Amino acid sequence: MHELSIASALVDNVVKFANSPPSKKVLKVLLQIGEFTCVEPEQLLFCYSVATRETSIEDSVLEIEQVAAEVRCLHCGYAGPPKYWDDALAAKPVATLECPTCGNATEVTHGHDCTIRTIRYIEQ
Amino acid sequence: MIKIEASPEEIYDIELEHSLLEANAKLAEKNRAVLDRNGITAIDFMGAIGSGKTTLITRLVEKLKDRVGVAVFNGDATTSSDADPIAAYGVPVVQIATINGCHLDANVVAKACARIDLGKLRLIFIENIGNLICPAEFPLGSKARVVVVSVTEGPYMVRKHPHMFLGAQLVVINKIELAETMDVSVEALTGDVHKLKPDLRVIPTSCKTGAGIDDVARAILAV
Ligand SMILES: Nc1nc2c(ncn2[C@@H]2O[C@H](COP(=O)(O)OP(=O)(O)O)[C@@H](O)[C@H]2O)c(=O)[nH]1
Ligand SMILES: [Mg+2]
Ligand SMILES: [Zn+2]
Numbered sequence: 001m002h003e004l005s006i007a008s009a010l011v012d013n014v015v016k017f018a019n020s021p022p023s024k025k026v027l028k029v030l031l032q033i034g035e036f037t038c039v040e041p042e043q044l045l046f047c048y049s050v051a052t053r054e055t056s057i058e059d060s061v062l063e064i065e066q067v068a069a070e071v072r073c074l075h076c077g078y079a080g081p082p083k084y085w086d087d088a089l090a091a092k093p094v095a096t097l098e099c100p101t102c103g104n105a106t107e108v109t110h111g112h113d114c115t116i117r118t119i120r121y122i123e124q
Numbered sequence: 125m126i127k128i129e130a131s132p133e134e135i136y137d138i139e140l141e142h143s144l145l146e147a148n149a150k151l152a153e154k155n156r157a158v159l160d161r162n163g164i165t166a167i168d169f170m171g172a173i174g175s176g177k178t179t180l181i182t183r184l185v186e187k188l189k190d191r192v193g194v195a196v197f198n199g200d201a202t203t204s205s206d207a208d209p210i211a212a213y214g215v216p217v218v219q220i221a222t223i224n225g226c227h228l229d230a231n232v233v234a235k236a237c238a239r240i241d242l243g244k245l246r247l248i249f250i251e252n253i254g255n256l257i258c259p260a261e262f263p264l265g266s267k268a269r270v271v272v273v274s275v276t277e278g279p280y281m282v283r284k285h286p287h288m289f290l291g292a293q294l295v296v297i298n299k300i301e302l303a304e305t306m307d308v309s310v311e312a313l314t315g316d317v318h319k320l321k322p323d324l325r326v327i328p329t330s331c332k333t334g335a336g337i338d339d340v341a342r343a344i345l346a347v
Binding site for chain 2: 002004005006009010013017024027031036037038039085088089090094096097098099103104105108113114115116117118119120121122123
């Protein structure tokens with residue numbers, strides 16, 4: 001489960017931040033997940049609760065926000081949202097790399113990362 | 125970039141742009157640079173357990189070992205049963221055990237590279253852990269990622285696991301000699317792949333009859 005490796009990288013980073021002087025109590029972590037990644041928010045939330053157990057950020061809350069996918073076509077110059085495959089059998093419409101205007105392959109410009117955006121904390 | 129806003133209750137928000145995938149991506153680039161310097165192309169194979177990754181790699185080793193230096197990293201390393209038949213061809217094989225058991229990462233691949241003599245190699249085949257969704261987020265430093273699917277996984281294999289294909293450079297549809305028996309259309313699976321990524325090359329193979337293996341070998345030598 002890759003959510004577990006992502007959660008532990010996340011927790012390592014946030015714990016390091018919390019423990020660096022002045023010591024802080026972390027209330028909330030805002031994580032942005034790109035639509036082109038296949039990180040499952042539900043699984044990640046679960047992994048976070050496990051990975052924070054018995055750490056200094058045990059009581060913190062993880063909030064996950066999705067970053068919309070965007071692509072760029074080198075064939076026709078299109079830039080914007082990807083073409084979606086609605087009747088694939090995935091849980092929701094699937095963002096594809098097919099250009100919405102010319103049908104060639106596009107490249108991803110947004111939505112393939114997983115980043116910590118905000119850490120909310122109080123100083124102790 | 126750091127911006128701190130204090131609110132009346134002394135609650136602070138620190139804004140970051142810290143990528144959790146970047147550390148691995150950087151290591152992967154480093155692996156790639158080391159391999160490039162040695163004139164080595166690494167190819168990694170992803171796909172479900174039983175899709176035929178080990179068998180395909182074995183066939184490719186068989187075909188290519190007398191022409192070019194080949195090594196194999198096996199990430200499915202709970203037992204040595206996969207590695208032994210490949211090692212029997214006299215090529216270096218490194219078994220990689222991962223802690224999380226979900227995917228290889230660039231760090232373990234760097235360690236595997238350090239265990240072999242890179243001097244005489246031209247190709248390294250990396251068998252990723254049999255898993256359908258994970259590997260895409262963890263580049264290893266390979267020049268091409270191959271997804272191996274088999275017709276025995278049913279007609280909806282691609283639709284159900286679309287993410288795996290987006291980051292691939294080659295798709296192998298394996299066990300095609302069973303397509304009719306399984307009532308699975310290789311053309312339909314290929315069409316599904318192209319809906320996701322129109323320029324993604326698809327090669328149908330059978331490791332049993334040998335169909336398509338030469339095409340895969342040629343595609344890999346051309347990477
Ligand atoms: N009928 C048939 N069986 C195959 C083919 N390729 C692999 N297999 C068999 O499928 C099983 C799983 O193959 P393996 O290479 O271990 O899959 P992996 O888990 O992806 O490494 C083995 O019993 C192979 O002999 C094929 O093209 N046709
Ligand atoms: Mg295997
Ligand atoms: Zn276009």
